[in-house]
Amino acid sequence: MTENEISKHIVDAAIEVHRVLGGPGLLESVYEEALVFELEMRGLQVRRQVKVPIVYKDKHLACPLCLDLLVADTVIIEVKATAAYNKIFESQALTYLRLTGLKLALVINFGEKLVKDGIHRVVNGL
Numbered sequence: 001m002t003e004n005e006i007s008k009h010i011v012d013a014a015i016e017v018h019r020v021l022g023g024p025g026l027l028e029s030v031y032e033e034a035l036v037f038e039l040e041m042r043g044l045q046v047r048r049q050v051k052v053p054i055v056y057k058d059k060h061l062a063c064p065l066c067l068d069l070l071v072a073d074t075v076i077i078e079v080k081a082t083a084a085y086n087k088i089f090e091s092q093a094l095t096y097l098r099l100t101g102l103k104l105a106l107v108i109n110f111g112e113k114l115v116k117d118g119i120h121r122v123v124n125g126l
Contacts (some may be wrong), residue, residue: 018115076105097124
């Protein structure tokens with residue numbers, strides 16, 4: 001499955017999670033857990049809180065990068081639940097893509113009244 005095919009499943013799943021949980025107002029961890037469940041129900045492999053080593057000038061730093069979700073070892077999902085969305089979330093996702101060598105990340109903010117307005121695609125050479 002391509003990044004774009006996977007992202008369609010992710011968007012559909014995020015909308016379902018937001019709808020079933022009643023919209024904004026819950027903790028990020030609640031949306032994350034529900035999204036994992038929904039994606040797995042759709043047959044996708046999902047890993048939570050994936051640690052990625054960071055190397056600086058041949059030195060492995062003590063604090064690894066921690067991805068919220070990694071779907072099919074292909075698409076990164078950063079889960080947010082904030083009323084005040086910040087474009088820095090997209091910059092962070094782009095950095096994650098560069099460090100992992102992946103091409104697509106989705107920043108999903110469940111804090112929006114309509115979650116479709118809170119889904120942001122971030123690409124790295126896709």
